[in-house]
Amino acid sequence: MQSKAPTKGENLQYLLINFVESLDDVKIAFxxxxxxxxxxxxxxTEGTIEENREKEDVYGAITGIVENLLDKISLEYKSGRxxxxxxxxxxxxxxxxxxxxxxxxxxxxxFETNLNKLFPIAYLVVEKIAQLLEDSFDFKYNSLxxxxxxxxxxxxxxxxxxxxxxxxxxxxxxKTTHQFTKEExxxxxxxLIILGSAAVxxxxxxxxxxxxxxxxxxRPTLGICLSTQQYYVQxxxxxxxxxxxxxxxxxxxxxxxxxxxxKGANCAFIVYDVTxxxxxxxxxxxxxxxxxxxxxxIPFVLIGNKIDKEDKREVTKEEGLAKAKELKSFFIxxxxxxxxxxxxxxxxxxIGLFFKHFEESKN
Numbered sequence: 001m002q003s004k005a006p007t008k009g010e011n012l013q014y015l016l017i018n019f020v021e022s023l024d025d026v027k028i029a030f031x032x033x034x035x036x037x038x039x040x041x042x043x044x045t046e047g048t049i050e051e052n053r054e055k056e057d058v059y060g061a062i063t064g065i066v067e068n069l070l071d072k073i074s075l076e077y078k079s080g081r082x083x084x085x086x087x088x089x090x091x092x093x094x095x096x097x098x099x100x101x102x103x104x105x106x107x108x109x110x111f112e113t114n115l116n117k118l119f120p121i122a123y124l125v126v127e128k129i130a131q132l133l134e135d136s137f138d139f140k141y142n143s144l145x146x147x148x149x150x151x152x153x154x155x156x157x158x159x160x161x162x163x164x165x166x167x168x169x170x171x172x173x174x175k176t177t178h179q180f181t182k183e184e185x186x187x188x189x190x191x192l193i194i195l196g197s198a199a200v201x202x203x204x205x206x207x208x209x210x211x212x213x214x215x216x217x218x219r220p221t222l223g224i225c226l227s228t229q230q231y232y233v234q235x236x237x238x239x240x241x242x243x244x245x246x247x248x249x250x251x252x253x254x255x256x257x258x259x260x261x262x263k264g265a266n267c268a269f270i271v272y273d274v275t276x277x278x279x280x281x282x283x284x285x286x287x288x289x290x291x292x293x294x295x296x297x298i299p300f301v302l303i304g305n306k307i308d309k310e311d312k313r314e315v316t317k318e319e320g321l322a323k324a325k326e327l328k329s330f331f332i333x334x335x336x337x338x339x340x341x342x343x344x345x346x347x348x349x350x351i352g353l354f355f356k357h358f359e360e361s362k363n
Contacts, residue, residue: 009040011132015144016042019125022146025113027092030106031099031129036070039103069094069106084123085179086115093177097122098234100130115159115178117151120351124344126234140339141211147344150321150331155299157355189242190353191264192346195287196271197279201305204336205271206247209346229346233354241350262294267301267349274304274320274333275312284323300329301349308335 006014016029020042028043069087084097088111095107095118105126109118128144131137164176194202210229229243246261268291272283288300302324304315317333324331330349334341 008132008135011137011144012040012129013042015125015128015132016040018144018146019121020044022148023118023121025110025118026107027110028108032070032104032106034102034104043108069096070104084119086177088177095119095122097126099126100133100234102133103129105129116155116157119157119159119355120151120348121146121149123233123351124348127347130234138211141208142343143340147332147341147348149341149345149348150324152325152328152330154328155330155352157352188240188354188357189244190266190350191244191246192267192269192349193246193261193265193291194269194271195283195291196269197273197282197287200271200273200276200279201336202269202271203247205269205303205305205334205342206245208336208339208342209245233351241354243346243350258290259294262291265291265295265298266353267299268295269301269303270329271303271305272315272320273306274315275306275309277314280304280315280320280323284327288327288329299349299352300327301345302327302329302331303345304331304333305336307333307340308338 012031016031020026020029021044026044029041030038031040033039084095086096087094092111093109093113093115095105095109095115097105097107099105105122107118107122124147128137128142131142159178163178194206196202229245230240233241246265270283270287270291272279274280283302288302291300302320304317304320307313320333321331332341332345334345336342
């Protein structure tokens with residue numbers, strides 16, 4: 001007997017559970033419709049019965065604050081200045097983000113939560129929420145699981161540029177601390193280069209992001225393959241992110257064109273095959289070192305690909321993460337073949353680049 005497909009509400013709940021459980025700083029998450037109807041809710045409940053009972057009392061008080069904040073947010077909807085932002089109470093930070101035209105995601109977080117790392121993941125989640133509500137979520141290429149992308153400690157969205165100083169409390173004990181809104185339209189082209197040794201899966205990663213059918217048999221890229229893809233951040237639908245993706249052939253060809261290939265790059269993906277240690281060593285000692293000399297402090301993402309071949313793994317996740325921390329780069333493991341973490345990795349980086357550009361435009 002064929003199992004029944006999950007309902008929209010069940011998918012929203014599953015997404016919230018995955019999101020909240022993947023982050024230590026997020027205590028509870030709510031999805032509300034623009035009319036104030038609660039669509040889904042999830043909070044951490046691990047602990048003893050007594051501890052959970054105490055948490056329910058705290059959550060009840062927080063829910064009252066959140067519902068009061070919805071009135072403020074609904075006014076922003078009507079004025080066309082909605083976007084996203086954060087509120088501050090004595091004990092928590094409350095984050096709000098537009099989830100398409102029909103919903104709002106509200107997050108209650110620890111007061112000391114790192115907003116620079118939370119916001120990119122949260123923007124990814126509201127895109128998934130919007131697609132679920134609009135029945136446009138593509139389960140073939142997207143997932144309700146959370147990508148385990150590790151941010152380096154120096155990563156920043158420049159939140160000070162979006163902070164609100166000495167704001168009037170909008171409710172007792174609650175004041176606005178950040179608001180992401182803008183007047184001018186932004187259209188930005190970001191050049192993203194894909195580096196790595198032959199046969200590590202660079203072209204398949206790009207094809208998966210572009211939602212092209214995967215080519216199972218390996219066909220080496222001849223020269224440079226250019227691709228473009230458009231994307232926008234939830235809450236900023238008038239603004240377009242365009243990726244210009246450079247996928248390069250092997251090392252001998254690269255040496256002849258390297259300077260033109262690097263020129264103007266906004267981000268670099270360094271890809272290795274977790275089943276071939278030599279590609280990991282080359283990723284660090286050749287690809288990263290060479291690109292770093294030319295490009296300086298642009299974002300680098302170290303990607304361990306082919307995790308679907310776990311039985312043949314030669315490079316552990318811990319090794320990759322440790323090296324990424326040493327290099328001050330992002331880190332994630334993927335399977336281009338099984339489409340694990342591919343879309344989300346590209347999109348989170350796009351979100352980060354968008355806000356960095358937004359920050360620079362305010363200077």
